[in-house]
Amino acid sequence: MAQDDRQLAVAFFDSLFQSPYEATISLRENTADGLRYLQWTAHALRDEQGSVFSVISIGRDVTQHMTRMNLLQEQAWRDPLTGLANRRHFIDMAEAEITRARRYARPLSLLSLDLDHFKEINDTYGHQAGDSVLQEFAAIVLDIVRDVDIVGRTGGEEFAILLPETDIDAALGVASRLHEALRKSEVTLRSGVSLRFTCSVGAAFLDGTTVTLDDLFEQADKALYQAKHTGRNKTCAAVQGSAVRDAP
Structure with missing residues (x-):
């Protein structure tokens, strides 16, 4: 037994x-x-x-x-392309973790990730190339996070990382390591073409004004929007409720 x-x-x-x-x-x-x-x-x-x-x-x-x-249960929970949690499963796990963090007054952060110029990759090299980029990106993310962190594919080229026991400064450190790992990586297509790619990141922290997963996503997405529209390949953080700043 x-x-x-x-x-x-x-x-x-x-x-x-x-x-x-x-x-x-x-x-x-x-x-x-x-x-x-x-x-x-x-x-x-x-x-x-x-x-x-x-x-x-x-x-x-x-x-x-x-x-x-x-x-069947695994297929219902997992994104078939990357093997990461799908959006529904990510939300379920994240909700439980946020409840725990609030109950015991523990730090928790969320990173919202979006691959830069992904449409251009698909349009130029085809969807198979885009799939390879998504798979490589997922592997890189899993390589830099801890076992307790929750990683999900939440949209086409959109991902999220929930970081338990992590304040905003430590979360920005994770984002920095991700940017560094992407700078060193590339995807080689069957045609022999090597692709490099980057991502933009929005970070948010569970505090007195962001107390639910929806709040966290709203703040992280605001920060991500700023990162995407002020140069890409960078991280911005939501601080003090609605304020957003560039990460160092």
Whole structure:
């Protein structure tokens, strides 16, 4: 049995000694052939005094079914091109993280990212080239963030990074590392052409005026708009509610 399922198994067994004296559970088991999913249905037999004296259980292998379900769930959560969280899954995870940050008064920042001149890349080199750029960009972002950070593709060439336990200065440091990584990267197309690309970034911080995910996105998008319209390939930050400044 998988270690994480042991407490579930104990709770399953305990439930058989109280009404309705039957239960069903799916447990994982590590075998020589890999991870298997077993579904157990059990019914407790009671004597005339109502005491349980025996348990009848039936188990069946549901690995194929669970594998399909897990795949469908993963497909519902992930952007198929980049493997990042899609917009809906990003929002779900971000909402939960913001709730935690507000409850415990912890810092949290959001980076809103947009690839520069992406339409020109598609128009000039084709959508396959654009897809390669998106995949490379996603890989670069994942390489510079922590495991606890949440990264999602929120639109065509739009991405977002939620940074728990991160104030605005530390968030700007992440953006700076991203710009530096992009300066060192390139995508080589099948034709042999090498493409370099950049992105613009808007940063926002969870504070007294930005208290929801919508607030954060609104502030980060304002900062991103300024970055896009004052030269691109740069980061701007929303500070003190509505003010926006260029990042150093």
